[in-house]
Amino acid sequence: MSEQKPGWRELPFGAIPYKSSLEYHTGDWGVERPEFDLEKCTRCTLCHFYCPEGAISFDAGHPEVDLRYCKGCGICANECPAGAIRMVRKG
Amino acid sequence: MSKAITLKEAVKKPDLLASGHRLCAGCAEPIIARLVLKASRGAIIATTATGCLEVATTIFPYSAWRIPWIHTAFENAAATASGIEAAWRAMRRKGRGPLAKYETLDVVAFAGDGGTYDIGLQALSGALERGHDFTYVLLDNEAYMNTGIQRSGGTPYCAWTTTSPAGTVIPGKREWKKPIDEIVIAHEIPYTATVSPAYPLDLMQKARAAFETEGPAFIHAISPCCRGWRFPPNKTIEVARLAVETCFFPLYECRVEDGRPIYKLSPPSLAIAKRPERKKPVEEYLKIQGRFRHLFRPERRGDLIERIQRWVDRRWEMLLEKAGL
Ligand code: SF4
Ligand code: SF4
Numbered sequence: 001m002s003e004q005k006p007g008w009r010e011l012p013f014g015a016i017p018y019k020s021s022l023e024y025h026t027g028d029w030g031v032e033r034p035e036f037d038l039e040k041c042t043r044c045t046l047c048h049f050y051c052p053e054g055a056i057s058f059d060a061g062h063p064e065v066d067l068r069y070c071k072g073c074g075i076c077a078n079e080c081p082a083g084a085i086r087m088v089r090k091g
Numbered sequence: 092m093s094k095a096i097t098l099k100e101a102v103k104k105p106d107l108l109a110s111g112h113r114l115c116a117g118c119a120e121p122i123i124a125r126l127v128l129k130a131s132r133g134a135i136i137a138t139t140a141t142g143c144l145e146v147a148t149t150i151f152p153y154s155a156w157r158i159p160w161i162h163t164a165f166e167n168a169a170a171t172a173s174g175i176e177a178a179w180r181a182m183r184r185k186g187r188g189p190l191a192k193y194e195t196l197d198v199v200a201f202a203g204d205g206g207t208y209d210i211g212l213q214a215l216s217g218a219l220e221r222g223h224d225f226t227y228v229l230l231d232n233e234a235y236m237n238t239g240i241q242r243s244g245g246t247p248y249c250a251w252t253t254t255s256p257a258g259t260v261i262p263g264k265r266e267w268k269k270p271i272d273e274i275v276i277a278h279e280i281p282y283t284a285t286v287s288p289a290y291p292l293d294l295m296q297k298a299r300a301a302f303e304t305e306g307p308a309f310i311h312a313i314s315p316c317c318r319g320w321r322f323p324p325n326k327t328i329e330v331a332r333l334a335v336e337t338c339f340f341p342l343y344e345c346r347v348e349d350g351r352p353i354y355k356l357s358p359p360s361l362a363i364a365k366r367p368e369r370k371k372p373v374e375e376y377l378k379i380q381g382r383f384r385h386l387f388r389p390e391r392r393g394d395l396i397e398r399i400q401r402w403v404d405r406r407w408e409m410l411l412e413k414a415g416l
Contacts, residue, residue: 016154017149017150017151017152017153017154018152018154019152019153019154020109020111020153020154020155020157021109021110021111021112021113021148021150021153021154021155022109022110022111023111023153024111024113024150024153025111026110026111026112026113029116030116044098045098045099045102046098046291048102049098049101049102049122049125049126049291050122050288050291050328051122052114052116052117052118052119052120052121052122052327053110053112053121054106054108054109054110054121054125055110058102058103066110068110069110069111071116071117072116073116073117073324073325073327074117074323074324074325075117075324075325075327075328077325078325078326078328078329079328079329
C-alpha cells in the first residue's frame with residue numbers, strides 16, 4: 001500500500017508557477033547569434049519588435065542582444081532593412 | 092482615448108511576456124503576444140487556452156507572464172475571460188475586492204486555432220453574444236502544433252499535416268479553411284481585425300483599438316509555425332508578410348456601427364486594392380512552405396494551385412466588395 005496522499009484541503013491554494021522564466025536561460029538553444037553593424041544601423045527598432053524572445057533592447061540607444069535568451073533564430077538578421085545584422089557562431 | 096502608439100514609444104515599454112519562455116526558435120506566437128501586450132493601456136489580465144503559447148510560457152515552476160495570468164482548458168478561454176470581466180465589474184460595483192480600484196481593465200484571452208475554430212467555438216460564441224468587454228486573440232498557426240501537427244478547422248486546403256498526410260490518395264487537407272472572421276462578425280460584435288506580425292505597428296494599433304472597444308473585440312493573427320509549416324526559422328516574418336502580399340490573409344478591420352459591419356482595409360492590403368498589379372500570386376506563398384511541397388514535387392500540381400488561387404481571388408473580391416472598393 002502506498003502512503004496516504006493528502007486530501008484536497010491540505011493541497012496548497014492554486015498551482016502557481018512562481019518563478020520568472022527570466023531565470024531560465026534559453027541562450028544555449030541556438031548555435032548562432034546576431035552581430036550588429038552600428039554604422040549601418042538606422043535605429044529603426046524593427047529588430048526589437050520582431051525578436052520572438054524580446055532579446056533585443058534599445059536601452060542604450062542602439063540595438064543590443066541579450067545572449068542569455070537569444071535562440072539564434074535569425075529573424076532579426078533576415079528582416080533588418082539596413083542589412084546591419086549578420087549571424088555569427090556563438091562563443 | 093489614450094495616445095496613439097508609435098514604434099518610438101513602444102520600444103521603451105518593457106515586455107510583459109518575459110524572455111526565457113520555451114516556444115520554438117523562430118515562433119511567431121511570442122512576437123504577436125509581445126506586441127499585443129505592448130498595446131495594453133494599464134491594468135491587464137490574460138488567460139490562455141491550452142496551446143503552444145500556454146504550455147511553453149508556464150512550464151512549472153516558471154512563468155513568462157509578468158501580468159496576472161489564468162490557466163484555461165482547451166475549450167473555454169472566452170468563458171474564463173467573461174468571468175474575469177464579470178468579477179471586475181462586480182468588485183467595482185461593490186467597491187471592494189482586489190480589482191475594485193481599476194477604472195479600466197484590459198482582459199485578454201489568447202487561444203490557438205484548435206482552441207478557437209474547433210474546441211473553443213462554443214465558449215467564444217457565448218461570450219460574444221453576452222457582450223463581455225474583452226479582447227480575444229486568435230493565434231492561428233493553422234494546426235494543432237503543440238500535440239504534433241494535427242489538422243484543425245483553421246488548416247488551409249492542401250496543407251500537409253500528420254492527420255491530413257499528402258500522398259497518392261489525398262493531396263493534404265481536403266477541406267477549406269473555416270471563415271472564422273465572418274462567423275465572429277456575424278455576432279455583430281463591435282470590433283474585429285486581422286493582423287500579421289510582419290506589420291508590428293499595425294498590429295499594436297489594432298490591439299489598442301481592441302482594448303479600447305467597449306464590448307467584445309476579436310483579433311485574428313496569422314502565426315507562421317516553422318516546425319509545422321516546414322520553413323527555416325529565420326523566415327517567419329517573411330512568410331507572415333507573403334500571406335498578406337498574396338491576399339491569402341488580407342489585413343482589415345471591421346467595426347459594427349448601428350448594426351452594420353463597416354469594413355476598412357489596413358494599409359498593406361489597401362495598397363494592393365489600389366494597385367492590383369502588386370498582388371503576388373499565391374504560389375509564392377505556397378512554395379516557401381514544406382507543408383505544400385507536394386504541390387510542386389515530384390511534379391507541379393497546377394490544378395490544385397489554381398484552385399487555391401481561385402479561392403484567394405474570390406475571398407479577396409468579396410472583401411473588396413464589403414469594403415466598398
Ligand atoms: S532592424 Fe537593423 S537597422 Fe533597424 S534597428 Fe535593428 S539593426 Fe538597426
Ligand atoms: S537571432 Fe532570433 S532570438 Fe536571437 S536576437 Fe535575433 S530574432 Fe532574437
